[in-house]
Amino acid sequence: MALSQDFAAPRSPRAGCALCEASGGVLVAQAQRWRVIRAEDAAFPAFYRVVWREHVAEFGDLDADARVHCMTVVEAVERTLRERLAPTKINLAALGNVVPHLHWHVIARFDWDSHWPQPVWAAPQRTVEPTPLARLGTSLAALDAAVFAALAHLAD
Amino acid sequence: MALSQDFAAPRSPRAGCALCEASGGVLVAQAQRWRVIRAEDAAFPAFYRVVWREHVAEFGDLDADARVHCMTVVEAVERTLRERLAPTKINLAALGNVVPHLHWHVIARFDWDSHWPQPVWAAPQRTVEPTPLARLGTSLAALDAAVFAALAHLAD
Numbered sequence: 001m002a003l004s005q006d007f008a009a010p011r012s013p014r015a016g017c018a019l020c021e022a023s024g025g026v027l028v029a030q031a032q033r034w035r036v037i038r039a040e041d042a043a044f045p046a047f048y049r050v051v052w053r054e055h056v057a058e059f060g061d062l063d064a065d066a067r068v069h070c071m072t073v074v075e076a077v078e079r080t081l082r083e084r085l086a087p088t089k090i091n092l093a094a095l096g097n098v099v100p101h102l103h104w105h106v107i108a109r110f111d112w113d114s115h116w117p118q119p120v121w122a123a124p125q126r127t128v129e130p131t132p133l134a135r136l137g138t139s140l141a142a143l144d145a146a147v148f149a150a151l152a153h154l155a156d
Numbered sequence: 157m158a159l160s161q162d163f164a165a166p167r168s169p170r171a172g173c174a175l176c177e178a179s180g181g182v183l184v185a186q187a188q189r190w191r192v193i194r195a196e197d198a199a200f201p202a203f204y205r206v207v208w209r210e211h212v213a214e215f216g217d218l219d220a221d222a223r224v225h226c227m228t229v230v231e232a233v234e235r236t237l238r239e240r241l242a243p244t245k246i247n248l249a250a251l252g253n254v255v256p257h258l259h260w261h262v263i264a265r266f267d268w269d270s271h272w273p274q275p276v277w278a279a280p281q282r283t284v285e286p287t288p289l290a291r292l293g294t295s296l297a298a299l300d301a302a303v304f305a306a307l308a309h310l311a312d
Contacts, residue, residue, distance in 0.1 A: 057245070058245075060231050067231060082214070095247045
């Protein structure tokens with residue numbers, strides 16, 4: 001199956017689940033089992049999410065094969081951000097307290113960003129000028145395209 | 157190799173790295189490639205970390221086999237916490253902004269905990285009485301032993 005850039009609901013959506021009913025961000029790539037979106041966060045422009053398409057709450061709800069596949073997708077997004085942006089650090093997280101539908105945050109962090117070295121969910125540490133997007137050194141369209149290209153061979 | 161409960165430094169420690177030089181918490185189990193520690197956090201008593209023994213900063217610095225193995229360990233800790241505690245949610249994260257040595261946070265979250273539904277790194281939402289430990293319904297010694305048992309077949 002080729003990657004798509006159109007959202008399609010899972011086969012067994014959970015009523016009222018925000019990630020069953022909509023993409024949850026800019027849809028970068030959708031495959032049979034997962035999609036990658038870009039969160040639209042001005043403070044962290046290189047903030048992507050790997051969303052498992054079917055509604056499961058926990059990483060451990062996936063079978064072993066699916067867990068491996070899921071983390072292969074996460075690692076491909078991580079690698080693309082490292083290659084394109086040389087961030088100070090990558091942050092990975094699967095929390096889901098508010099939206100308990102499995103999704104992995106993949107966030108490029110920089111020592112100049114508003115929350116560094118705290119997690120993005122902590123209190124901001126500073127204001128950032130010029131804007132984070134201006135400091136990335138690439139356009140989001142180019143970054144999305146690089147993520148899409150890195151995922152092409154993982155579509156299934 | 158059998159699991160140990162004694163800390164041993166990695167073969168190639170990074171000078172000044174807190175997770176190369178010490179366990180980083182209560183050492184629950186150590187294998188050849190990883191160890192599991194319990195963070196001593198009164199607000200989140202069921203807070204474990206899977207620490208990769210050799211010093212690498214990013215998940216993607218591991219080769220594919222090691223990534224699979226690492227997440228198998230993470231999932232085993234997650235599964236144990238779910239079976240023993242029936243938490244509201246599991247939170248997983250590899251951040252490493254302050255200590256850039258690969259470690260996965262595995263945290264049992266409850267809808268009564270001090271930060272719920274926010275991440276543990278955000279601002280607290282409430283005070284918790286009685287103590288979180290008293291509300292767990294099990295001792296930390298019993299929980300550590302269950303985690304150790306779940307990891308025994310993964311030692312390598």
